[in-house]
Amino acid sequence: MTVLPKSVEKVIEEFAKLPGVGPKSAARMVYHFLRSPYKEASKLADMLKLMDEQVKFCKECFNLADSEVCAICDSPVRDKQKVCVVEESLDVVAFEKSGVYNGTYFVLGGVISPAEGVGAEELRFKELKVRVKSIEGNVEIIVATNPSLEGEATSNYIQDMFKREIKEGRVIITRLAMGLPTGADLEYADQLTLKRALEGRVKV
Numbered sequence: 001m002t003v004l005p006k007s008v009e010k011v012i013e014e015f016a017k018l019p020g021v022g023p024k025s026a027a028r029m030v031y032h033f034l035r036s037p038y039k040e041a042s043k044l045a046d047m048l049k050l051m052d053e054q055v056k057f058c059k060e061c062f063n064l065a066d067s068e069v070c071a072i073c074d075s076p077v078r079d080k081q082k083v084c085v086v087e088e089s090l091d092v093v094a095f096e097k098s099g100v101y102n103g104t105y106f107v108l109g110g111v112i113s114p115a116e117g118v119g120a121e122e123l124r125f126k127e128l129k130v131r132v133k134s135i136e137g138n139v140e141i142i143v144a145t146n147p148s149l150e151g152e153a154t155s156n157y158i159q160d161m162f163k164r165e166i167k168e169g170r171v172i173i174t175r176l177a178m179g180l181p182t183g184a185d186l187e188y189a190d191q192l193t194l195k196r197a198l199e200g201r202v203k204v
């Protein structure tokens with residue numbers, strides 16, 4: 001028998017699906033909204049809806065953006081010959097916070113993970129190829145996937161993908177130095193670690 005109204009239970013269920021949130025904290029959050037006097041829940045719902053409607057993916061790097069092309073791709077001071085390939089938009093935020101990178105990005109949308117059923121087709125490899133092709137001159141692709149087995153497999157895949165361009169000398173691929181502990185999440189790396197990892201990147 002359930003004690004809670006169905007509508008409340010449903011929201012708890014939804015909140016519990018969020019990363020890092022278990023059923024207990026989900027319930028706590030929902031109670032917080034139920035207690036709040038100023039229609040906080042409706043406000044949040046409106047904001048989420050607005051975000052859904054307004055946020056776009058940059059058509060060049062697939063980072064989250066307000067417009068067709070994000071501010072980084074659009075910037076004339078960014079080094080367009082450098083493309084830093086990351087898993088998620090949050091990784092871009094981590095790099096930008098560190099302030100040590102002046103190139104552009106490409107958000108793959110994840111990593112190859114057979115265990116989780118993510119194959120190469122699910123990620124933006126084709127788009128990466130198109131992006132690199134569209135850049136005039138030589139390109140450095142900095143593979144900044146997380147230092148995990150999946151990140152490694154993804155790095156190898158990218159290397160394979162650009163085999164010809166690498167031979168021709170048009171593309172070089174570098175990988176972040178392993179100042180990052182294996183299994184770590186890039187978005188949680190502190191600025192100094194990220195800076196060292198970027199500066200010590202090695203050609204692969």
Ligand SMILES: [Zn+2]
Nearest residue numbers: 058061070073
């Ligand atoms: Zn962009």
